[in-house]
Amino acid sequence: MSVVSVATNGQRMSSVLGVSVGAGAVRVARPLAGNSARRGTVQPQAADAFDVQTVSVDDRRVEELAADAIGAILSADQRITATAIAFRDEQHARAIRAELARRQFTDYELVPDVAAALEFLEFSGELQGFSTVALYDLGASGLSVTVVDTGTRQVSYSERTSDISGDYLDSLIREQQIASGRIAHPPDAAGLAALDALCRTAKEQLSENSAVALPSTEGLVLLSQENFEALIMLAVESSARMARDVILRSEQPVQAVALIGGCAQIPLVARVLRRWLGVPVLVPANPETVATRGAAILARPVRQRPAPTPFTSAFENSLPPQHESVPPLLSSAGAEKFSRRREVSIAGVAVGALVVVAAIGVSLGWGPQVLEHDSQSSDAGTTSAVPTTTKPATETTTVVPTTTDATNESLAAPPPRRETTTTTEAPPPPGPNTITIIPGLPPVIVPTLPPLFPPPGG
Incomplete structure (x- = not known):
């Protein structure tokens, strides 16, 4: 692991540390003594007043080298109270965070490298105007x-x-x-x-x-x-x-x-x-260390850290995921799918009930009447007259809605009851071929079958 130091000048370092993790090198920077590493406090001609060390990447993972460099510097200088690490994207940040967590490093912050570079360029006066x-x-x-x-x-x-x-x-x-x-x-x-x-x-x-x-x-x-x-x-x-x-x-x-x-x-x-x-x-001078020095400027102790800079357009994915007030399964898309599945289930139950009723009706001999009523109700006409038995002059008119409206209304609320005066004829007296299957329902008349063989002598 080769280390190159820049601009040390034999001076004592300050208590903040900036780090950039690149594919070819890991760089760390600390402002020299007397520089507060805040924008506007250092003149442009003194913008290189940082101690910068470069660790060349060998056959090891760059995140491991970064963790080793940070650990060595923190062990050697107990006065460092703040560390900021510049990252490129969310995948890069996750790799750095995972390696530091494995080493049990917690007192640090991750900053986008664009934010760090912009901070140093403004700090040095490069972007004035x-x-x-x-x-x-x-x-x-x-x-x-x-x-x-x-x-x-x-x-x-x-x-x-x-x-x-x-x-x-x-x-x-x-x-x-x-x-x-x-x-x-x-x-x-x-x-x-x-x-x-x-x-x-x-x-x-x-x-x-x-x-x-x-x-x-x-x-x-x-x-x-x-x-x-x-x-x-x-x-x-x-x-x-x-x-x-x-x-x-x-x-x-x-x-x-x-x-x-x-x-x-x-x-x-x-x-x-x-x-x-x-x-x-x-x-700028030493352009390869701009993000490193900018990270050192942004480094703050935990108690002094300001709100994060709103780099929303490019770095939304870099922020940790926030807890949503609505669970993912009940989000708008999920709720819509759940509602549709529920509607389909209700429709399936309704259709199943109709099938059961139709089967009972067929078994009781109501098949022709049920089929005839269904075919009439599915016609384009929406008005059907239901005659009464006792008053043929007065008819009760029932408006039958379209198929979709009828289904929705039947699922939403039962239709209002209408009192209709009807007189039903008394059932015929039970005969020898009359069988009552279900109490309360009309009896079923079993037809008389002719004998299979004619009587003798006929």
Whole structure:
């Protein structure tokens, strides 16, 4: 685990700690003694007054390295009372949180890396005079472009891609060096990783030199600025096209673009973005540590932490889920499905009851009358006359509603009772073939069957 310290100046550190967890490195930052790490208290020329340490990622998980670095610093300096860790997205935050929970670390806060970067850029005076900016963050694992309002902290639009990244640029250098014949292809994965690290170093040195020559066990890595820019031009232009599309989709008047991340130091990136976007392009000093230093500015002890900054548009998913007042099974969609299932169940019960009644009617000899009544009630006409027995001149008219309305009304409430004076004829006297099956119902007359064989002598 290699550690690189920046801007220590032999001074004592303060009591807050900022951390950024990247794919290629873990960085920690503490303001130097005398700086309160609050916006407006440090002049722009003193914005680099932070102690920054970089832990290079090896074959271990980056979350483990971050937890090790935080634990080592907290053990060495008991005065640190607040720690803020910048995260990229919710999946990233969950991985960090899980590793810290395993180590039983609790006194920390997670902040979006966009919020941390914006905080430092305003702290250092880089964004003075700009109300809406686009953050172009090109790091080892990918590119993120975010349009944000500097006053309200509102994110209008954000997009991320892994099609262009620092690792991808390193692979372009590696393949170009192997194709040139100066470098032999490594025989194993370890040799390939060592060659990638050498190409990464060459890329970083080209930000300050016109050419680099780095020896390796496989040969000499030789790269000039001109060859490097020709090699990555298509990828950089593709990233500029993406930044332009994000700005257009945000529908906001972006006034400047701020470059952060390790690859922001490549001079070609700033030149291409200026040409494509036509707005000022800001490149702060040490752009790879902007989020780390911003996290140190945002770090507060638990009792002093303000309400979280409302980065609602891009970081809604980063917040922990809140308890809803309505359980998921009784939400609007769930309640609607439950209501529909209940309606279907009630209709099924009604249909089943009708089937049972019809079956009893058929068994009692009412089949023709029931079927005839059903066929009449299902006709288009809605009026049927029910004659009475004693008063043929006066008829009771019953309005039969349509099928849907009748069903709904029958389920909603029973129809009002109407008193109708009717006179029923007395049932015929029971004969020898009359059988009463159910008391209270009309008797069933069994027909007389002819004998099977004629009487003798007939």
